[in-house]
Amino acid sequence: MDREVYQHAIAVRVEIKNPNEEGFPLGGEADLLYEMEEDFDQFVDSEHAVKVGRVTSDGLRDTRRNKRINGGC
Secondary structure (H helix, E strand, O other), rough: OOOOOEEEEEEEEOOOOOOOOOOOOOHHHHHHHHHHHHHHHHHHHHHHHEEEEEEEOEEEEEEEEOOOOOOOO
């Protein structure tokens, strides 16, 4: 990834209300988180961002994207 083009990061943290023992969401909450992430992916794709990772642990989910600056390739 060209750091000159992708200079901005976008991060979202969501607290999981009822995580299992490993900190992952269950049932309907998992479905809702996946749906939210898909919506977020569509938004950031429209903003020319690149997904750089997702981490779920300790009852938290972090999703990160790097956003292309205007005029980038």
